[in-house]
Amino acid sequence: MVISDRLAQITESYFGKTMGRKIEHGPLPLINMAVGIPDGETPKGILDHFAKALYHPKNQKYVAFHGKDTFKQAIVDFYQRQYSVDLDPEEVCILYGTKNGLVGLPTCIVNPGENVLLPDPGYTDYLAGVQLADAIPKTLPLSPPYYLPDWSQIANDVLINTKLVYLTYPNNPTGSVATQKVFDDAINQFKGTKTKIVHDFAYSAFGFDAKNPSILQTEGAKDLAVEVFSLSKAYNMSGFRVGFAVGNKDIIAALKKYQSHTHAGMFGALQDAATYALNNYDDFLEEQNGKFKQRRDYVQSQLDEVDIPYEPMSGGIFLWLKTPPAYDGEQFVEYLLQQQSILVAPGSPFGQNAKHYVRMSLALDDNQMKEAIDRIKSLIKLYHHK
DSSP: OOOOHHHHTSOOOHHHHHTTOOOOOOSSOOEEOSSOOOSSOOOHHHHHHHHHHTTOGGGGSOOOTTOOHHHHHHHHHHHHHHHOOOOOGGGEEEESSHHHHHHHHHHHHOOTTOEEEEEESOOTTHHHHHHHTTOEEEEEEOOTTTOOOOGGGSOHHHHHTEEEEEEESSOTTTOOOOOHHHHHHHHHHHTTSSOEEEEEOTTTTOBSSSOOOOGGGSTTGGGTEEEEEESTTTTTOGGGOOEEEEEOHHHHHHHHHHHHHHOOOOOHHHHHHHHHHHHHOHHHHHHHHHHHHHHHHHHHHHHHHTTOOBOOOOBSSEEEEEOOTTOOHHHHHHHIIIIIOEEOEESGGGOGGGTTEEEEEOOSOHHHHHHHHHHHHTTHHHHSOO
16 A cells, blocks of 8 residues: 555544445434534525525636635624634635644644644544644543533643644534633643644634624634634535634734645635625524434433433533443444444544443434434333342
8 A cells, every 4th residue: 555654654634534435324214423414405595595606707716815804804894703813814724625724733733742632522533633743642631520620630740832722612522611700711722832822713603601702802812813614504504615714913824824835826706605604694503503402402301201311411512421330432332233223423433531422413304313322222121220
């Protein structure tokens, strides 16, 4: 096999390996609760605007590498409307999917041998970006039930050599959320140091008990932090692969330089569709949140009836379900697949603290959700076997 030493050291992406593969399952109809793709359709108005934009002659040619002014202004206006955060268009970097920015960021600002703190549990592909940059991954342990950082747990010698910290709230995979104080504490912890922060805000729209804050609402956050925002989940636009990073000008400039060598600008019609979404669909974000809140309430109430344990879900689209005592996550995934024809994601790809959990997506219609939960409730004896 022809592969570089650097790439060979990186574990294959869990979701890259599993998405689209043929699933061998038990006799019941398969219910897929493994992947975080919202189940609704992209709003028709966005699709219509996209279709019209295809015919604009300017969109059939190369566009500016760093995006249209109209798209960047829509992002600036959106952050002012939603979070009362003032942004300059120069504090915006458009991303062909947020994963590209999250994985590419260490290469942009971290030197070989410097530490990067990764949440555990946290999104699986952050680690690949650290390894591609020849940096050193270090664990930021997050403990149940709220999975929030405790900076006193990190050794001082680790902190001194830390160049970048990843945060993600609502947390993928646990469904935990952060208050503004969590971000205040993070900014205060690293103010005046070489350490920078990236906040993965992919599930921003889904805050069930309170609106999710932006890290950029914290005073002084733009001195050391960027936030990465996705249109995939909130607007049902996962196939469009559109996101952006906002915040610290120096980090944004580094991301733009990196992208100028790896991307040649986002398709103009795609930018127009994203601009239209940001400018016109604030109400849709509230509808999305309401839909998933109802699902959260239903699932948690059903599991409570039979005393099946899970971590409290306050945001996002995933429930973090504990495995029965005799199973780890990998074993329980296989059991659910073969015995109940339910596909979930094991906890282990999300970190060392996730071995006895599985991640369960709530991106299902009502009928499938009821059927899935009924099947899981039938496993009560696995959890309470005497």
